Amino acid sequence: xxxxxxxxxxxxxxxxxxxxxxxxxxxxxxxxxxxxxxxxxxxxxxxxxxxxxxxxxxxxxxxxxxxxxxxxxxxxxxxxxxxxxxxxxxxxxxxxxxxxxxxxxxxxxxxxxxxxxxxxxxxxxxxxxxxxxxxxxxxxxxxxxxxxxxxxxxxxxxxxxxxxxxxxxxxxxxxxxxxxxxxxxxxxxxxxxxxxxxxxxxxxxxxxxxxxxxxxxxxxxxxxxxxxxxxxxxxxxxxxxxxxxxxxxxxxxxxxxxxxxxxxxxxxxxxxxxxxxxxxxxxxxxxxxxxxxxxxxxxxxxxxxxxxxxxxxxxxxxxxxxxxxxxxxxxxxxxxxxxxxxxxxxxxxxxxxxxxxxxxxxxxxxxxxxxxxxxxxxxxxxxxxxxxxxxxxxxxxxxxxxxxxxxxxxxxxxxxxxxxxxxxxxxxxxxxxxxxxxxxxxxxxxxxxxxxxxxxxxxxxxxxxxxxxxxxxxxxxxxxxxxxxxxxxxxxxxxxxxxxxxxxxxxxxxxxxxxxxxxxxxxxxxxxxxxxxxxxxxxxxxxxxxxxxxxxxxxxxxxxxxxxxxxxxxxxxxxxxx
Numbered sequence: 001x002x003x004x005x006x007x008x009x010x011x012x013x014x015x016x017x018x019x020x021x022x023x024x025x026x027x028x029x030x031x032x033x034x035x036x037x038x039x040x041x042x043x044x045x046x047x048x049x050x051x052x053x054x055x056x057x058x059x060x061x062x063x064x065x066x067x068x069x070x071x072x073x074x075x076x077x078x079x080x081x082x083x084x085x086x087x088x089x090x091x092x093x094x095x096x097x098x099x100x101x102x103x104x105x106x107x108x109x110x111x112x113x114x115x116x117x118x119x120x121x122x123x124x125x126x127x128x129x130x131x132x133x134x135x136x137x138x139x140x141x142x143x144x145x146x147x148x149x150x151x152x153x154x155x156x157x158x159x160x161x162x163x164x165x166x167x168x169x170x171x172x173x174x175x176x177x178x179x180x181x182x183x184x185x186x187x188x189x190x191x192x193x194x195x196x197x198x199x200x201x202x203x204x205x206x207x208x209x210x211x212x213x214x215x216x217x218x219x220x221x222x223x224x225x226x227x228x229x230x231x232x233x234x235x236x237x238x239x240x241x242x243x244x245x246x247x248x249x250x251x252x253x254x255x256x257x258x259x260x261x262x263x264x265x266x267x268x269x270x271x272x273x274x275x276x277x278x279x280x281x282x283x284x285x286x287x288x289x290x291x292x293x294x295x296x297x298x299x300x301x302x303x304x305x306x307x308x309x310x311x312x313x314x315x316x317x318x319x320x321x322x323x324x325x326x327x328x329x330x331x332x333x334x335x336x337x338x339x340x341x342x343x344x345x346x347x348x349x350x351x352x353x354x355x356x357x358x359x360x361x362x363x364x365x366x367x368x369x370x371x372x373x374x375x376x377x378x379x380x381x382x383x384x385x386x387x388x389x390x391x392x393x394x395x396x397x398x399x400x401x402x403x404x405x406x407x408x409x410x411x412x413x414x415x416x417x418x419x420x421x422x423x424x425x426x427x428x429x430x431x432x433x434x435x436x437x438x439x440x441x442x443x444x445x446x447x448x449x450x451x452x453x454x455x456x457x458x459x460x461x462x463x464x465x466x467x468x469x470x471x472x473x474x475x476x477x478x479x480x481x482x483x484x485x486x487x488x489x490x491x492x493x494x495x496x497x498x499x500x501x502x503x504x505x506x507x508x509x510x511x512x513x514x515x516x517x518x519x520x521x522x523x524x525x526x527x528x529x530x531x532x533x534x535x536x537x538x539x540x541x542x543x544x545x546x547x548x549x550x551x552x553x554x555x556x557x558x559x560x561x562x563x564x565x566x567x568x569x570x571x572x573x574x575x576x577x578x
Contacts, residue, residue, distance in 0.1 A: 006116060006117045006118075006199065006547060007117075008117065008542045008545070009118075009541075009542070011541045011542075012024070012541070021126060021130075022126065023118070023122035023123065023125065023126050024118065024122075024541055025107045025108065025110075025111050025118050025119045025122070025125060026107070026108055026112075026432070026538075026539060026541075028103075028107050028125055028126060028128075028129050029103070029104045029105070029106075029107035029108035029432070030104070030108075030432065031129050032099045032100070032103030032104040032107060032129060032132070033099075033100065033104040033425075033432075035095075035099050035103070035129075035132065035133065035136065036095070036096050036097075036098075036099035036100035036103065036104060037100075037509075039091050039095035039096045039099070039136065040091075040092070040096040040100070042091055043087070043088050043091035043092040043095070043096055044092075044499060044502065046084045046085075046087060046088040046091070047088050047092075047495060047499075048495060048496065048499055049061060049068075049076055049084055050081070050084050050085055050088060051491065051492040051495040051496070052076070052492065053076045053081055053084075053473070054474075054475070054488060054491075054492060055488065055489045055491075055492035055493075057473070057474040057476070058075055058474075059075065060073055060074030060075050061074055061075070061076060078473040079148070079151060080148065081473050082151035082152075082153075082471070082473075083148050083149050083150065083151040083170075085153070085154075085471065086149070086150050086151050086152060086153050086154055086156075086174075087139075087143075087149055087150065088154075089153070089154030090139070090150070090154045090174070090178070091139075092414065093154065093275070093279065093413075094178060094181055095135075095136060095139070095181075097279050097413075097414075097417050097418075097421070098181075098185065098278075098279065099132060100421045101279065101282040101283060101286075101417060101420070101421055101424070102185070102188065102216070102219060102220075102223070102278070102282060103128075103129070103132065103188065105212070105216065105282060105286065105421075105424050105428070106188065106192055106216045106219075106220070106282065107119070107125065107188075108428065108431075108432060109212055109213070109216065109428070109532070110192055110195055110196060110213060110216060110217075111195065111199070111543060112431070112531060112532035112535075112539060112543060113209070113210050113212060113213050113530055113531055113532055113554075114195070114196060114199060114200045114201060114204060114209065114213060114531070115199075115200065115201025115204060115531050115544060115547055115548045115550065116195060116199035116200070116201070116543065116544075116547075117542055117543045117544060117547075118543070119191050119192075119195050120191060120194045120195045120198055120199055121190070121191045121194065121195075124187050124190065124191050125187075125188070125191050127184075127187055128184045128185075128187035128188040128191070129184070131180055131181070131183050131184035131187065132180075132181060132184040134180050135177045135178070135180035135181035135184060136177070138173055138176055138177040138180065139173070139174065139177040141173065142169070142170045142173035142174060142177070143170075145168070145169055145170060145173070146168060146169075147167060147168030147169075147170055148168070148170050149170040149171075149173070149174065150166065150170050150171045150173075150174035151166060151170070151171070152165060152166050152171060153471065155265075155268055155272070156171070156174065156175075156237070156268075157261065157264060157265060157268075158237065158240070158248035158249070158250065158261035158264050159248075159249075159250050159261055161237060161241075162237075162240060162241065162248065162249065162250075163240075163241055171241065172238060172241050172242060175234045175237055175238045175241070176238065178230070178234055179231055179234045179235065179238070182227045182228070182230060182231040182234070183231075185223050185227045186223065186224060186227050186228060186231075188220070188223070189219075189220040189221070189223035189224040189227070190220075190224060191220075192216060192217060192219075192220035193217065193220045193221060193224060196209075196213060196217045196220075201531065201547055201548050201549065201550050202547065202549045202550065203549050203550035203551055204550040204571075206306075207302070207303055207306065207553075208550055208552070208553050208554070208571070209554070210285075210289050210530050210554040211284075211285045211288035211289050211299065211302070211305060211306065211309075211554075212282070212285040212286050212288075212289045213285070214285050214305075214306045214309055214310075215281040215282045215283070215284050215285020215286065215288075215309060216281075216282050216285060218281050218309055218310060218313045219277075219278050219281045219282055221313065222274045222275075222277060222278045222281075222313060222316065222317075223278055225274075225317075226270065226271045226274045226275070226278075226317075227271065229267060229270050229271045230267070230268065230271035230272075230275075232267065233264055233267035233268055233271070236248065236264075236267075237264060246258055246259035247259055247263070247264075248260065248261045248263060248264045249261070262324075262327055265323075265324055265327060266320075266324070269320040269321070269323045269324060270320050272320065272323065273316060273319055273320040273322075273323065274316045274317055274320075276316070276409070276412070276413055277312060277313065277316040279413055279417050280412065280413060280416055280417055280420075281309060281312075281313070282420070283376060283416055283417045283419075283420025283421065284309060284351070284420075285309070286373075286420050286423060286424050286427075287355070287373045287376045287377070287420055287423065288305055288351070288354075288355065288358075289530075289554065289555075290369050290370060290373040290423055290427060291355055291358045291359060291370070291373050291374075291377075292358050292554075292555040292557065293369075293370075293526060293528050293555075293557075294362075294364060294365045294366075294367060294369065294370035294373070294526075295358055295359055295362025295363065295364050295365075295370075295557075296362060296363040296364075296365065296557045296558055296567055296568075297358065297361075297362045297363070297555075297557050297558050298358075298553075298555040298556065298557060298558075299354070299358050299555040300354045300355075300356075300357030300358040300360075301350075301351075301353075301354040301357060302553065302555060304350060304351070304354060305350075305351045305354045307347075308347035308348070308350045308351040308354075309347075309351065311347040312344060312347050312348060315340065315343060315344040315347070316344065318340050319337060319340045319341045319344055320337075321333060321334070321336075321337035322337045322338065322341045322390065322391055322396065325337075325393050325396045325397060325400065326396075326397060326400050326401075334393045335393070338391055338392060338393050341387075341391035342388070342391055345384070345387070345388060345391075348384055352377075352380070352381065352384070355377055356377075359374075359377075363558070367426075367439065367526070368423075368426045368437070368439055368442035368443055368445075368446060369423045369424075369426045369427035369526075370423075371442075371443060371446045372419045372420070372422045372423035372426065372446055373419075373420070373423045375415075375419040375446065375449075375450055376416050376419045376420050376423070378450075379411050379412075379415040379416050379419065379453070379454070379457075380411070380412060380415075380416045382411050382458075383408060383409075383410075383411030383412030383413075383415065383416060383457075384412060386404070386407070386408040386411065386461060387408055387412065389404075389408075390404075390405060390408060399464060399465070401469055401470055401471075402464035402465075402467065402468060402469055402470065403460040403461070403463045403464030403468045403469070403470060404460070404461050404464025404465050405464065405470070406460050406464065406470055407457045407458065407459075407460030407461035407462075407464055408461065410453075410456070410457045410460065411457045411461075414453075414457075415453050415454075415457060418449075418453070419449070419450075422445075422446075422449075422505070425437075425509070426442055427526065429512060429521075430521035430522070430525050430526075430537050431532055431533070431537050431538060431539060432538060433512065433513050433538055434520055434521055434537045434538040435512045435513070435518050435519070435520065435521050436512070436521040436525055437508050437509065437512045438508050438511070438512070441504050441507070441508040442505075442508060444501075444504055445501060445502075445504040445505050445508065448497070448498070448500075448501035448504070449498055449501045449502070451494075451497065451498075452494050452495070452497040452498025452499075452501055453494075453498050454494075455490065455491065455493075455494025455497070455498075456491050456494045456495050456498060459487055459488070459490055459491035459494065460491060462487055463484045463487050463488055463491070466481070466483070466484050466487075467480065467481065467484075468481055468484050468488070475488075476488075520537075521537055522537065523535070523536055523537050524537075525537075527566060527567070527568055528568065529552075529554065529555075529556055529557075529568045529569050529570045529571055529573075530554045530571060531544075531548055531550070531570075531571055531572070533570075534548065534570055534572065548571070548572045549572060550571045550572065551571065551572060551573060551574050551575060552569055552571055552573065552574070552575040553571070553575075554571060556568060556569040556571075556575065559576050561576045561577065562576055563576075
């Protein structure tokens with residue numbers, strides 16, 4: 001039941017209050033969507049430059065090389081290459097995935113799917129976007145200063161990220177940018193947690209919430225706990241760079257008795273491993289719902305899926321040490337972290353089996369959101385299995401810092417989250433803009449993207465198993481890696497292919513949103529019973545004229561006793577007994 005009285009506020013009347021400094025969660029969601037797509041384009045172009053350099057070291061980048069790198073004749077220089085992979089990782093994690101899945105879908109879906117008129121703290125919600133905007137501006141400005149942006153890797157370990165390893169202001173601006181983004185994420189997390197707890201519609205218990213809300217809510221809890229941990233590490237590293245402190249100074253222990261660069265790795269990964277689940281839990285929740293919606297049957301093991309997501313949330317807080325097996329960690333600690341990491345695969349396997357149970361014998365409708373959801377099932381299955389290899393201490397000592405790790409986390413964190421994000425965009429586009437994206441283009445987008453990303457990430461695991469290390473400007477100066485050149489080039493060709501496929505998405509999106517006389521989608525084009533599909537599309541500024549009363553769960557499909565002429569029930573309808 002709702003614990004806070006919700007009022008209908010007047011609609012904004014000016015362009016400024018409606019589209020710029022808006023307190024409406026739906027407008028803020030769209031702001032995060034455009035923000036994410038811009039940074040996704042920037043980060044994606046950086047990945048193309050990285051792959052060109054690895055495929056053709058010393059060869060000028062065609063078309064744009066002389067414009068971007070005039071001093072080197074159009075060739076990506078080694079120091080710029082380090083900056084590219086640093087900012088690619090940073091941008092895709094913090095400035096693309098986080099704004100898309102948490103900023104956009106979190107803001108848009110939470111009030112609508114729990115039956116609320118807005119977030120509990122609208123002003124805080126507005127500020128969360130503008131802090132994210134300030135963060136992006138600082139990062140973008142770091143590209144325009146002498147010596148360029150940060151180049152110490154997206155993890156920015158000291159000493160690579162100290163003044164000795166990274167002179168210039170670019171690394172400091174990177175730290176400030178992420179600190180600002182951490183403030184934005186913490187604001188959003190507090191808002192999401194409190195909104196779900198206090199503004200759920202009457203009758204909506206926790207086990208009547210859509211699994212999308214479970215994923216977003218658990219993500220917000222992790223964000224609220226662990227983003228401040230990263231913020232503390234960023235602040236201390238900033239002090240080291242700007243004020244000459246020695247928190248992470250290598251060798252300081254031999255003189256002053258203070259300072260240890262390994263300390264930063266502990267601080268970073270205490271945040272960093274929960275961050276993996278911060279990014280992927282929303283995608284898991286979205287996919288869990290969409291598989292049910294388009295298989296036209298109740299979600300298999302709904303409660304167990306929600307409890308498995310909760311168990312993963314808890315276990316994700318105690319497994320960070322598997323990122324540090326090569327730092328001479330005590331064997332007793334490595335054994336503990338290995339056991340805990342293996343343990344987290346159990347709830348992961350449970351909800352994965354529930355996905356398969358939902359699909360099994362369903363009346364599957366292969367609309368574009370379903371295709372992308374099925375793609376998540378495939379790539380997460382591969383990525384999750386490869387994680388078991390890296391959880392083992394003895395195997396990780398060999399595979400650590402190879403492209404096997406890059407392939408693994410791109411399968412689990414990049415491919416899964418990217419496909420889940422596309423599924424969400426295609427699914428909620430009618431509700432956000434009142435228009436459906438072209439299904440033919442969407443399906444072509446899916447198949448071309450799947451071919452491309454599997455070529456990239458499977459190839460990465462193969463060359464990583466062959467010993468190809470990460471971060472090297474030209475790994476093939478080592479003769480023993482020459483046999484991997486054809487596979488490495490195949491990875492780059494797959495990346496170019498996948499990048500070209502995104503042109504279909506961009507064209508489809510912009511045509512849907514901005515084309516004149518585009519046909520309206522209707523209130524409920526997918527035939528789904530969750531609360532947001534009971535109101536007009538696009539949703540009015542107040543969401544619900546009357547707060548709905550929830551009487552059944554979100555996945556009531558295929559009940560043979562329904563007399564409504566449809567195969568689903570709205571959550572506001574009494575559950576028809578089978």
